[in-house]
């Protein structure tokens with residue numbers, strides 16, 4: 554807290570713009586996309602419906618949904634030089650860095666790249682939503698020294714993402730829970746990466762630039778990177794019997810436990826509740842409860858010791874592990890969903906633009922006297 558007017562560290566609680574896209578209703582523990590409860594969308598709608606809702610501004614009817622899916626299928630392709638670039642980047646590069654380069658490269662072949670009109674932005678958003686799983690799939694296949702698989706038009710977006718990443722046809726359960734996680738990850742108001750995208754767009758820069766910047770922001774462990782950091786923690790703990798002691802020791806060392814706490818939610822992240830419930834059903838069905846059991850002890854210990862709750866990144870970690878996904882693809886998968894929310898914000902910003910340029914509270918010296926170097 555501070556007594557300086559109009560200033561809060563980290564902009565906490567500061568309203569930085571108007572938006573009709575998403576509302577975090579911390580008062581009733583609900584997340585709303587354009588008026589719709591996400592815990593319903595996540596279980597009952599396909600991710601494509603949510604993508605349409607965010608990018609086009611409304612839920613599609615049957616005909617529109619079918620056309621939207623067809624369009625997504627058409628664009629699940631990236632140009633040869635982009636494929637070569639993705640393969641040429643050092644194997645040590647994190648997939649988020651590769652994705653950042655890949656999205657940036659896609660701009661070069663997008664016919665609407667410099668057009669910031671509403672319709673052009675919608676077209677670009679749909680194309681990028683299609684292309685991001687392809688970029689991730691090409692990279693993963695390259696790292697695993699196998700040929701990339703071709704997108705499958707009979708699979709939905711969640712199914713294609715799993716197919717492209719794992720190179721194995723996903724079953725219905727895997728597709729369903731991936732669909733749920735993508736829907737829950739799709740949008741979240743003025744979070745750090747979305748704000749990055751809006752600042753970039755407000756200079757009248759283009760959608761690809763805004764999304765590239767947003768990917769860089771999402772990578773950090775205080776934001777999207779938390780799902781990977783949470784899984785790394787669960788792996789280090791290794792067994793439910795060791796979880797309580799591990800958390801107590803980490804807290805004694807004043808460490809932050811990844812996947813807990815939130816800037817806006819104060820008692821509960823409804824996304825976490827929805828994903829955990831679905832994840833537990835899948836873990837039981839598959840007889841693979843090792844990490845969900847460790848997670849439960851960590852969650853209970855954090856509740857007891859710090860009264861802190863899990864955010865969506867915590868169940869996401871062990872759910873993606875259940876799906877056999879490599880840990881360093883977790884944040885890129887988050888980006889594959891959030892591109893729809895980022896795009897909705899870029900479109901909204903461009904449709905009613907004012908340059909975002911806040912002021913700083915200068916704390917440096919004044920009236921220093923210049924002297925020539927001696």
Ligand SMILES: CC(C)(COP(=O)(O)OP(=O)(O)OC[C@H]1O[C@@H](n2cnc3c(N)ncnc32)[C@H](O)[C@@H]1OP(=O)(O)O)[C@@H](O)C(=O)NCCC(=O)NCCS
Pocket residue numbers: 563774775776777779808809810811812813814815816817859861864865866
């Ligand atoms: C999300 C997050 C950045 C929000 O941060 P914030 O609003 O700036 O809150 P702060 O970091 O100031 O935390 C407030 C207090 O709660 C504690 N806290 C918050 N999250 C914590 C965590 N994950 N583990 C341990 N303590 C935590 C802080 O240490 C601080 O305690 P203090 O007042 O005794 O110093 C923060 O909760 C965090 O770092 N979480 C872990 C990363 C994560 O999961 N990110 C994904 C978000 S969806």
